Each structure stands twice: as C-alpha cells, then as structure tokens.
Amino acid sequence: MTDSIAALGRTTINALTVFGRAFIFLIRMLASLDIVFRRFGLTLVQVYSVGVRSLLIIVVSGLFVGMVLAYQGYITLVNFGAAEALGGVVALSLVRELGPVVTALLFAGRAGSALTAELGLMKTTEQLSAMEMMAVNPYRRIFAPRFVAGFLSMPLLAAIFSAVGVMGGYLVGVGLLGVDSGAYFSQMQSVTDWNEDVLSGVIKSIVFGFVVTWIAVFQGFNAQPTSEGISRATTQTVVVSSLAVLGLDFILTGLMFGAG
Amino acid sequence: MADPAVEDSPHIVIENLRFRRGRKMIFDDLSMRIPRGQVTTVMGPSGSGKTTLLRLVGGQLRPDKGRIWVDGQEVARLSTRRLYALRKRMGMLFQSGALLTDLSVFENVAFPLREHTDLPEDVLHALVLLKLEAVGLRAARDLDPATLSGGMARRVALARAIALDPDLILYDEPFTGLDPITMGQIVSLIRRTNQSLGLTSVLVSHDVTEAMAISDQVVLIADGRVVDAGPPDELEARASDWSAQFLQGRPDGPVPFHYPGASYRDDLLGQGERRDD
Numbered sequence: 452m453t454d455s456i457a458a459l460g461r462t463t464i465n466a467l468t469v470f471g472r473a474f475i476f477l478i479r480m481l482a483s484l485d486i487v488f489r490r491f492g493l494t495l496v497q498v499y500s501v502g503v504r505s506l507l508i509i510v511v512s513g514l515f516v517g518m519v520l521a522y523q524g525y526i527t528l529v530n531f532g533a534a535e536a537l538g539g540v541v542a543l544s545l546v547r548e549l550g551p552v553v554t555a556l557l558f559a560g561r562a563g564s565a566l567t568a569e570l571g572l573m574k575t576t577e578q579l580s581a582m583e584m585m586a587v588n589p590y591r592r593i594f595a596p597r598f599v600a601g602f603l604s605m606p607l608l609a610a611i612f613s614a615v616g617v618m619g620g621y622l623v624g625v626g627l628l629g630v631d632s633g634a635y636f637s638q639m640q641s642v643t644d645w646n647e648d649v650l651s652g653v654i655k656s657i658v659f660g661f662v663v664t665w666i667a668v669f670q671g672f673n674a675q676p677t678s679e680g681i682s683r684a685t686t687q688t689v690v691v692s693s694l695a696v697l698g699l700d701f702i703l704t705g706l707m708f709g710a711g
Numbered sequence: 712m713a714d715p716a717v718e719d720s721p722h723i724v725i726e727n728l729r730f731r732r733g734r735k736m737i738f739d740d741l742s743m744r745i746p747r748g749q750v751t752t753v754m755g756p757s758g759s760g761k762t763t764l765l766r767l768v769g770g771q772l773r774p775d776k777g778r779i780w781v782d783g784q785e786v787a788r789l790s791t792r793r794l795y796a797l798r799k800r801m802g803m804l805f806q807s808g809a810l811l812t813d814l815s816v817f818e819n820v821a822f823p824l825r826e827h828t829d830l831p832e833d834v835l836h837a838l839v840l841l842k843l844e845a846v847g848l849r850a851a852r853d854l855d856p857a858t859l860s861g862g863m864a865r866r867v868a869l870a871r872a873i874a875l876d877p878d879l880i881l882y883d884e885p886f887t888g889l890d891p892i893t894m895g896q897i898v899s900l901i902r903r904t905n906q907s908l909g910l911t912s913v914l915v916s917h918d919v920t921e922a923m924a925i926s927d928q929v930v931l932i933a934d935g936r937v938v939d940a941g942p943p944d945e946l947e948a949r950a951s952d953w954s955a956q957f958l959q960g961r962p963d964g965p966v967p968f969h970y971p972g973a974s975y976r977d978d979l980l981g982q983g984e985r986r987d988d
Contacts, residue, residue: 572812573812576807576809576812577805577807577809578809578810578811578812580771580805580809581803581805581809581810581811581868582811583769583771583798584769584771584798584802584803585798585822585823585826585871585875586795586796586798586799586823586826586827587822587823587826587827588795592826
C-alpha cells in the first residue's frame with residue numbers, strides 16, 4: 452500500500468520536474484529569439500528542413516482527406532437534396548478542424564520526430580557540449596531557429612492542406628459525383644466566414660505549431676544520451692504532441708465556438 | 712607586455728573541490744594547481760571523474776563546494792557573458808571529436824571564426840587552411856565528418872579548438888582508441904601545438920606511456936582526491952604503492968582486482984546454506 456503511494460508520488464514529482472524543465476527551456480529559448488532577426492538565414496534553413504520537406508505528405512494527405520470528405524458528405528447531403536452544399540461542408544470541415552489538426556498530427560510525425568532525433572543525436576555525440584565550449588550558445592544557434600521555423604511552417608502547411616483538400620473535394624464532388632461546379636464554390640464562399648472559420652483555423656494551427664515544435668525540440672534536448680534514450684524521446688515527441696494537439700483542439704474549439 | 716605576476720601565476724587553480732553526481736561522490740576535497748604554458752596530464756583510473764573535471768573547469772558543471780579559478784576568474788561565479796568570453800580563450804578537444812555532422816571539415820574549423828569574428832571570406836579561408844595544414848589535413852577540407860577515421864576526426868577537432876588562438880586547451884582522453892601511427896601523430900601534435908602557440912595544455916588520460924612522455928606535470932587522482940603530483944620522472948622515482956600499481960599497470964595491489972564484498976569462502980558457504988533450506 453505505502454509502496455504504491457510512494458510510486459504515485461514519485462511519478463508525479465518526475466512528471467512535474469520534466470514539465471518544469473520544459474518550461475524553463477521554453478523561456479530560455481524565447482529569450483534567445485533575437486538571433487532569428489539577426490541571422491534569418493539560420494531559421495530559413497530550418498524552414499526548409501521542417502516545412503518544405505513536409506510538403507509531400509501534407510499535400511498527399513490533404514488531397515485524400517478532401518476527396519473522402521466529398522464522398523462522405525455527398526452521401527448524406529444527397530438524401531436531403533442538398534448536394535449543392537457540398538463545397539461548404541468540405542471547406543468548413545477542412546478550415547475549422549481537419550486542416551489544423553491533421554496537419555499538426557502529420558507534422559509531429561514527420562518534422563517533430565526528425566527534430567527530436569537530430570537534437571538527441573547532437574547531444575549524444577557531444578556536439579551541443581562542444582558548441583558551448585566554443586562559446587556558442589546552443590539556445591541561440593540551434594534551438595531558437597528550429598523552434599521559430601516549426602512555428603512559422605505549421606500555419607502555412609495547414610493552409611496548404613486545406614487548399615489542397617478543397618481541390619480534392621472538387622475533383623470527387625464535381626468531377627466524379629456531378630455536383631455543379633459553380634454551386635460548389637459559391638456555397639463555399641457563402642458559408643465560410645473569414646473571422647469565425649478561417650481565422651480560428653489559423654489560430655489553432657499557430658498554437659499547434661508552437662506546442663508541437665516546443666515538445667519536439669525539448670525532447671531532443673532532454674533525451675538520455677544513448678540510442679535507447681533517443682528512440683524513447685522520438686516516440687515521446689509523437690505521442691505527447693499528438694495528445695497535446697487533440698486536447699488543445701478540444702479546448703480551443705470550446706473557446707471559439709462553444710460560447711456562441 | 713605580459714604582466715610577470717600573471718606569467719608566473721598558475722593558469723588553473725582548484726581548491727577543495729567537492730562534486731557529487733547523484734549519490735556518488737566524484738571529488739572530495741580535491742585541490743591542484745596547473746602551471747601556465749606547460750603540458751599537465753591528469754591521470755586516474757576509469758570512473759575517477761577526469762572528464763567531469765574538465766567540464767567543471769570549462770564551467771559546464773558547477774562544483775558543490777570549493778572553487779575553481781581559470782586565469783584568475785572564478786568559473787562558477789561568472790555571468791553567462793563573461794563565462795562565454797572566458798571560453799573563447801579556451802579550446803576543448805572532445806574524445807569523440809564532437810564535429811558538427813552537418814558541416815564539412817572546412818566549415819567545422821571555420822565555425823568558431825564565423826561565430827565570433829567578422830573576418831572577410833578570403834582571410835577566413837586562409838586562416839582555416841593554416842589550421843588544417845597544422846594538423847596535416849588541408850587536403851581533407853571538403854570531406855564530410857562522417858567519413859573521417861577516429862584519429863582524423865580528432866585532428867580536425869584540434870584544428871577547430873585552436874582556431875581562435877586560445878591560451879588554454881583541454882584534451883579529453885586524446886589517446887583512447889587510436890592505432891600506433893595516429894597515436895604518434897596526436898602525441899606530436901599536442902606537444903608541437905603547446906610549444907609553438909605557447910599555450911597551457913591540460914590532458915586527462917589513462918594512457919600512462921604517452922602521458923608520461925608528453926607531460927611537464929602529472930597529477931594522479933583516485934577516490935576523488937589527488938594521490939600524487941609532480942614531473943613524470945620524479946613521480947616514477949618516488950611512487951607510492953598505489954601510484955606504482957597505476958603507472959606500471961599491475962592487475963592487483965592497493966586497488967584490488969576483486970570488486971569489494973564478502974570473502975569468496977563465505978559466499979560459497981552461504982550459498983551452500985541456502986541450498987539446505
């Protein structure tokens with residue numbers, strides 16, 4: 452009995468310690484952000500590596516999600532004789548929810564895990580230590596540019612995901628199922644509100660980008676310097692950031708649409 | 712001109728250092744002085760905290776108790792800015808080389824120069840080639856660090872460590888895992904670098920032959936304390952039992968071959984009793 456209470460206490464303390472360290476890490480990283488303005492090239496390289504290199508999976512997933520949405524939406528809508536509303540349904544689902552959430556989940560798997568593995572390996576091979584000894588602050592030179600790159604790339608990737616999804620929905624809805632092309636887009640325009648829908652999606656994707664990149668970079672920094680440690684940190688990045696995205700999505704959706 | 716008082720003062724002073732990692736005591740009341748402009752080797756068995764000592768000197772770890780001065784500045788009390796300023800005058804050679812894997816050999820050596828100076832590209836190019844020439848790897852400048860052998864990586868790391876012309880250089884196990892030729896190259900490089908640049912070199916190592924050959928001073932540490940210190944020949948002449956065992960590599964002596972525990976006889980008999988239960 453006492454053992455299990457002690458174990459619970461230990462787990463809680465460990466979890467809080469990690470959380471505290473992650474928070475201190477974030478603050479130190481934010482305090483180093485001036486490097487982004489001084490040497491934008493460092494961030495640009497990372498935007499390429501976490502953003503541009505994630506494009507393929509984002510575009511392909513967006514296309515398929517849009518196509519499936521059109522199929523599923525059409526089946527329901529046609530029962531009510533409202534097949535013309537398909538454009539609106541596809542666009543709203545993508546812009547409000549699926550765009551930010553699925554992009555964040557894919558981003559955690561593709562870019563987040565890569566960031567963690569890269570930083571974990573840099574730590575294991577003493578590259579971060581060597582940098583410190585060369586009087587180069589790794590928070591400025593390594594962590595901050597990666598963090599900003601992830602944070603900038605996520606909303607852009609989510610926007611691309613939604614845009615490609617709309618095109619996927621168009622291909623299936625108009626091309627395959629015979630919905631009128633003009634109706635598809637006019638419905639989309641009339642039901643999608645800039646502030647309520649598009650902006651809320653953008654805010655979500657910014658929050659997700661912040662959280663996923665923070666988790667990924669911290670996990671790499673905090674990894675045990677062994678091969679097992681890196682493997683655990685990479686898995687943690689994907690699991691923790693996916694859960695964080697889903698949890699935050701629920702909260703943000705509640706805040707944005709619940710009250711209305 | 713250099714101040715004679717500074718010239719004569721030790722480069723590194725460690726006083727009553729205590730440091731523990733978890734429950735394990737690494738250093739307990741360790742004191743030493745490392746003279747300026749000489750090669751000093753800190754030797755001790757594996758796990759005696761030699762690498763930890765370098766990290767404490769470099770300010771990457773903080774002592775639990777006691778003080779460390781480098782160049783008259785107390786490392787643990789420096790602000791980040793002043794610590795980084797101190798580190799610019801300090802080179803460190805990691806055992807693995809710790810080269811940045813996303814940069815070429817050239818860019819690795821250029822890294823500290825690009826970060827800390829505003830040199831025009833042609834001057835920087837010439838400077839990097841000069842450093843690479845000094846370690847005999849000028850022609851390898853375009854190689855990827857992943858393709859280098861252990862010895863080559865260490866030489867590139869040495870070129871990088873001397874890129875900013877430091878006055879102190881710390882070597883972490885520079886002789887470990889090298890073939891005899893590479894070992895010879897590293898030994899002569901350390902000696903040559905020390906003489907030509909007039910810097911203070913601190914090595915941690917357990918390779919007795921090389922370390923004794925290369926050093927002006929040797930400090931032996933064990934169980935968290937300094938066991939003996941002095942020039943290599945003096946040390947060999949007056950070696951205590953422990954030092955003699957370490958320097959001559961005897962398998963048994965004051966440091967027992969067997970991990971401490973109950974006697975073999977008791978252990979065997981104890982097992983017999985359990986079997987009767």
